[in-house]
Amino acid sequence: xxxxxxxxxxxxxxxxxxxxxxxxxxxxxxxxxxxxxxxxxxxxxxxxxxxxxxxxxxxxxxxxxxxxxxxxxxxxxxxxxxxxxxxxxxxxxxxxxxxxxxxxxxxxxxxxxxxxxxxxxxxxxxxxxxxxxxxxxxxxxxxxxxxxxxxxxxxxxxxxxxxxxxxxxxxxxxxxxxxxxxxxxxxxxxxxxxxxxxxxxxxxxxxxxxxxxxxxxxxxxxxxxxxxxxxxxxxxxxxxxxxxxxxxxxxxxxxxxxxxxxxxxxxxx
Amino acid sequence: xxxxxxxxxxxxxxxxxxxxxxxxxxxxxxxxxxxxxxxxxxxxxxxxxxxxxxxxxxxxxxxxxxxxxxxxxxxxxxxxxxxxxxxxxxxxxxxxxxxxxxxxxxxxxxxxxxxxxxxxxxxxxxxxxxxxxxxxxxxxxxxxxxxxxxxxxxxxxxxxxxxxxxxxxxxxxxxxxxxxxxxxxxxxxxxxxxxxxxxxxxxxxxxxxxxxxxxxxxxxxxxxxxxxxxxxxxxxxxxxxxxxxxxxxxxxxxxxxxxxxxxxxxxxxxxxxxxxxxxxxxxxxxxxxxxxxxxxxxxxxxxxxxxxxxxxxxxxxx
Numbered sequence: 001x002x003x004x005x006x007x008x009x010x011x012x013x014x015x016x017x018x019x020x021x022x023x024x025x026x027x028x029x030x031x032x033x034x035x036x037x038x039x040x041x042x043x044x045x046x047x048x049x050x051x052x053x054x055x056x057x058x059x060x061x062x063x064x065x066x067x068x069x070x071x072x073x074x075x076x077x078x079x080x081x082x083x084x085x086x087x088x089x090x091x092x093x094x095x096x097x098x099x100x101x102x103x104x105x106x107x108x109x110x111x112x113x114x115x116x117x118x119x120x121x122x123x124x125x126x127x128x129x130x131x132x133x134x135x136x137x138x139x140x141x142x143x144x145x146x147x148x149x150x151x152x153x154x155x156x157x158x159x160x161x162x163x164x165x166x167x168x169x170x171x172x173x174x175x176x177x178x179x180x181x182x183x184x185x186x187x188x189x190x191x192x193x194x195x196x197x198x199x200x201x202x203x204x205x206x207x208x209x210x211x212x213x214x215x216x217x218x219x220x221x222x223x224x225x226x227x228x229x230x231x232x233x234x235x236x237x238x239x240x241x242x243x244x245x246x247x248x249x250x251x252x253x254x255x256x257x258x259x260x261x262x263x264x265x266x267x268x269x
Numbered sequence: 270x271x272x273x274x275x276x277x278x279x280x281x282x283x284x285x286x287x288x289x290x291x292x293x294x295x296x297x298x299x300x301x302x303x304x305x306x307x308x309x310x311x312x313x314x315x316x317x318x319x320x321x322x323x324x325x326x327x328x329x330x331x332x333x334x335x336x337x338x339x340x341x342x343x344x345x346x347x348x349x350x351x352x353x354x355x356x357x358x359x360x361x362x363x364x365x366x367x368x369x370x371x372x373x374x375x376x377x378x379x380x381x382x383x384x385x386x387x388x389x390x391x392x393x394x395x396x397x398x399x400x401x402x403x404x405x406x407x408x409x410x411x412x413x414x415x416x417x418x419x420x421x422x423x424x425x426x427x428x429x430x431x432x433x434x435x436x437x438x439x440x441x442x443x444x445x446x447x448x449x450x451x452x453x454x455x456x457x458x459x460x461x462x463x464x465x466x467x468x469x470x471x472x473x474x475x476x477x478x479x480x481x482x483x484x485x486x487x488x489x490x491x492x493x494x495x496x497x498x499x500x501x502x503x504x505x506x507x508x509x510x511x512x513x514x515x516x517x518x519x520x521x522x523x524x525x526x527x528x529x530x531x532x533x534x535x536x537x538x539x540x541x542x543x544x545x546x547x548x549x550x551x552x553x554x555x556x557x558x559x560x561x562x563x564x565x566x567x568x569x570x571x572x573x574x575x576x577x578x579x580x581x582x583x584x585x586x587x
Contacts, residue, residue: 006396013389014407017465021410023433024422038430039439082316085309094299095306101314108321110577112526114547114566118559119327120320122344139320142313166298172305201415203529204551219417223533226421234425241418252413256406259413260473 024245027238028052035234051239059236060213061243064221071136071206071217072199078141079195080188086142087150088176092162102151105144113204121208131211140199146191153187154180190258193251197259200248218244332564338557347560354564364565366541367549370456374545375524378460382520383513386468390475391501405476409469416466420533423462424449449535452542459530459543467523471516478512479505518580522573 027035029047055061089095090102120139129135157180165175206217216224222240230236252259332354334347358364389408393401411419426433427448435445448458482505490500506513528547531537537544537552546569554562 003396006392010392010397010404013392014404017408017411017469019433020419020422020426020465023425024418027425035425036431040431040433040436078316082313086313089306089309093302093306093309095303098306101310104322105317108317108325110522110573111321111325112522112547112566112569112573114526114528114550115328115563115570116321116324117328117551117566118554118563119324119331121554122341122559123319123324123327125341126344138316142316142321144317144321147313172301173308176305176309197413201413201417203415203417219415222415222421223417226417226424226533227536237421238425241421244415244418248413248415249410252410253406256409260405260409 021245024238024241028235028242030235030238032233032235035238048235051235054236055239055243059221059225059240060216061218061221061240063214064216064218065243067136067210067215068200068217068219070133072196074133074137075140075199076192076195078137079143079146080192082142083146083191084150084154084181084184084188085176086147087152088154088180090147091151091154092157092159092180093172105147109144109148117204120205124209130209131215133215135209136206136215136217139205140202143195146195149191150184150187153184157183186258186261189255190261193255193258196251197248328563328566331560332567334560336560336563338559340559350560354561355568357561358565358568363541363544364546364549367544367546370542370544371525371527371546373456374460374463374527375521377457378463378524379517379520381460382464382468382524383471383517385464386471386516387475387509387513389468389472390479391505393472394476394479405473408472411466412469414466416529417533419462419466420530423458424534427458427462450539452539455535455539455543459527459534462530462534463524463527467520471520474512474516474519475509478509482508514580514583518576521576525569525573525576 026042026044028051029044029049030041031046031048031050034041034045086105090098116139124130124135124139127135129138161179161183162175165179170179201219202217203219203223206215206220207223210216210220213221218240222237222244225231225233225240226237331344331347333349333351335350335353336344336347340347393404393408397404425431427435429435429445429447429450432445432448434448438445446454448454486504486508487500490504495503526547527545528551531543531545531548532551535543537548546565550562550565550569553565
């Protein structure tokens with residue numbers, strides 16, 4: 001049975017998904033004039049790297065890139081450490097208050113970001129952390145989602161391992177750090193990548209907390225460029241979008257197994 | 270608003286939830302475990318209380334006060350005003366417009382997203398054997414990209430004359446509208462973009478669900494002489510019901526918080542036709558009306574909580 005038409009539909013779908021990305025990439029090498037041409041051109045007529053040189057020269061994008069990277073790395077590290085700690089305690093240790101703690105943490109999962117937004121802003125501003133890296137990072141160092149993911153994974157590991165280690169005289173923290181944690185590498189990879197992508201793409205919080213250019217993250221810079229005086233500088237916006245998107249695409253393509261597994265396990269975007 | 274701020278009822282795993290062990294242990298061991306549990310819990314608890322649980326309660330409290338930007342440095346020196354902010358929000362014409370827009374976005378956007386996601390999942394699961402992972406990854410690409418960058422790209426896709434979409438429509442003789450500048454077409458434009466961006470996420474969950482359906486089910490249908498559509502409609506869809514419910518609620522929760530798209534692409538316009546509740550809440554925050562913004566965010570939260578509760582009920586009945 002030949003099912004060539006199924007592949008045709010699948011390929012057309014892929015083209016529909018990929019076309020805007022391809023256009024962005026090609027557009028970033030065009031001049032503003034060419035981007036406005038009717039009918040539009042597909043390949044750049046006279047490819048120019050002028051947009052990129054302006055982006056990395058005048059527009060301070062290296063700084064935004066560093067800020068995004070720094071914030072995402074610290075946020076990811078924090079989530080890996082703190083969420084695996086609590087996830088382990090919730091899955092494998094008997095202690096009073098375990099269930100209420102779990103319910104409390106999970107209960108905050110459906111709270112929209114907007115709800116915590118205003119008080120968080122008041123808190124961070126009063127703590128003197130507005131327009132600072134701690135202000136950008138601290139609110140995201142832990143996440144209920146991370147706890148949930150790690151707890152699920154730890155719960156699937158056999159208790160016998162812990163009991164054997166206890167018999168050998170390993171301390172409780174030693175069991176966590178030296179025996180159980182190394183076994184969760186796949187879950188840590190999933191959580192790490194999802195957290196990194198989430199932090200890299202985070203927009204609303206950095207938008208209000210980063211008040212001077214030297215603290216902008218990439219999405220903030222791009223959004224402000226696209227609505228500010230550079231709004232008509234289309235080539236620059238295209239190149240900016242490439243700089244925001246390409247790193248996460250590369251990371252995603254390299255680790256896509258972990259990402260899709262995390263989605264399938266937890267159903268979270 | 271990003272996934273780092275965490276939304277969605279993750280407590281509802283698609284897979285089974287393994288229960289933690291609860292073997293009785295000797296009291297010394299219990300003491301050691303309690304001590305370890307404290308050490309492992311404390312850092313999280315401090316950060317969680319300060320930056321998540323605290324602000325959730327703070328927002329609730331704030332919504333019953335008259336706090337404005339001038340009280341930024343003295344957040345506790347404000348007056349209680351009862352339900353005034355809620356009354357104000359609900360009787361505000363613009364807020365109602367924003368609520369209507371958000372509902373429009375959710376009611377049209379969620380089913381569209383799920384239909385495209387399910388179609389893509391069935392296509393990949395049943396039809397595409399070779400290169401399946403290429404298509405899966407390809408369809409998922411927009412999900413992991415920054416919405417701000419996506420919005421910038423789509424402003425060009427939707428541009429009236431030089432835009433990609435109108436050019437393609439022109440090939441088949443359709444004179445496309447000025448999408449984002451039109452009161453009628455601005456919201457459909459954003460919905461189109463949202464479907465494009467998000468369907469991959471639901472598709473992955475559907476794929477997992479489809480792979481959980483045993484082959485024997487389809488084979489039995491085939492023996493009974495049911496065609497492909499009938500098998501899909503009467504065998505696959507009912508078996509996928511829990512997954513469909515789950516994805517609809519997760520997608521719905523995400524779409525109810527609709528913010529970045531109008532922020533970057535339309536600023537809520539033209540004439541507030543794409544102003545969402547989150548966007549309006551953010552505007553009120555910008556105007557310095559902190560307590561009003563807090564009450565609006567709680568109204569949104571109530572809708573999301575009710576939706577999640579309904580989903581729990583629906584799932585339990587099955």
